[in-house]
Amino acid sequence: MNSASDRPVSTLPDDWTAVAPELSDVPRLGELRGRQAAPYTGSAAFETAAIENEVAGQASWTRRQAVVRDAAGVVRAWAHAHDRAAGRAVIGIEVDRTMDQELQQQVAAWCYGWLADVGREFAQLRGLEATQLDAGAFAGDDVLRGWLAAAGFDHVRTWWQMSRPVEAREGEPGVFPAPKDGVTVRRVAQHDNGMPVAEDLNAVYQVLETAFTDHFNSYQEYFTEFVQRLREDPGHRWDHWWLAFTHDPSTPDAKPVPAGALVGSETGPDAEGDRGTYIDYIGALQVARGRGVATALLYAVIADAAASGRRRVGLEVDADSPTGAESLYTKLGWRTKYTTESWHRDVTVQP
Secondary structure (H helix, E strand, O other): OOOOOOOOOOOOOOOOEEEOOOHHHHHHHHHHHHHHHHHHHOOOOOOHHHHHHHHHOHHHHHEEEEEEEOOOOOEEEEEEEEEEEOOEEEEEEEEOOOOOHHHHHHHHHHHHHHHHHHHHHHHHHOOOOEEEEEEEEEOOOHHHHHHHHHOOOEEEEEEEEEEEEOOHHHHOOOOOOOOOOOEEEEEOOEOOOOOEOHHHHHHHHHHHHHHOOOOOOOOOOOHHHHHHHHHHOOOEEEEEEEEEEEOOOOOOOOOOEEEEEEEEEEEOOOOOOOOEEEEEEEEEOHHHOOOOHHHHHHHHHHHHHHHOOOOEEEEEEEOOOOOOHHHHHHHOOOEEEEEEEEEEEEEEOOO
């Protein structure tokens, strides 16, 4: 799924082309992505391994992408679509912002038109009549927001990108309170060869699928899709998967049941050269909310980051979360670094 479509390039300037990206394009693609993010994140840095993975690694298997080259062969834009789940495609574009604004708009319009065609192909392959295109933008990037609106997208949600500094002492035993009575936390069990135990993997999947059914834009993802997508991340580590269990303290012989789960990954060096942990998912079953399950998972991950020499823990939170998660994160030391938005458009197989 890693090739440019046959969409005509007649809407692009003369002698411009749209083709699949190559491994040699990775530095340029990182440059485009970093420059687009810098005004809002404060950094133009990018992880080469992550972009290389999208272009020519595991992540490329579930993506369609195209680069737009000018007459001299210079990459001026990158469009990419991830077949995320049945009925949902996550898309994005990076456009060279040094070009004339009118030319930027022209290139962006081609990219979003191409991505709409790709979304239709995804839906058709899955036997669906339509799919959702899920695009992101940095809050305040009025240029990109204007392109999205012109392409038929609507702003549907806002997200806070939060980070918490980690101190070495937080890796010491006893720094954080023990979980509440009836709650236990542990890593997903692993076999001697380092691979996770299937029962625990399924428990994580079941908890998160159930926990997020009442969250915004929840789409059912098959177990195989879920695991494959998370393993695509170069920062994926099996020892960053956690389970929380609850049991009735008054019934010591009762078997603990999975009630919460967290999946994390390792993030690359920041400007100071320090690595971090990113919380990709954290969820608790509705019946277990209010029992300190999420807090216990968060304490475990902070302590693990500190013990491993990582200096920060990042996460994303829905600004309109029905669980009020932001207040918990703020209480435990997280602060918003920047804000992003979700923009959606539905496309049908027969346009």
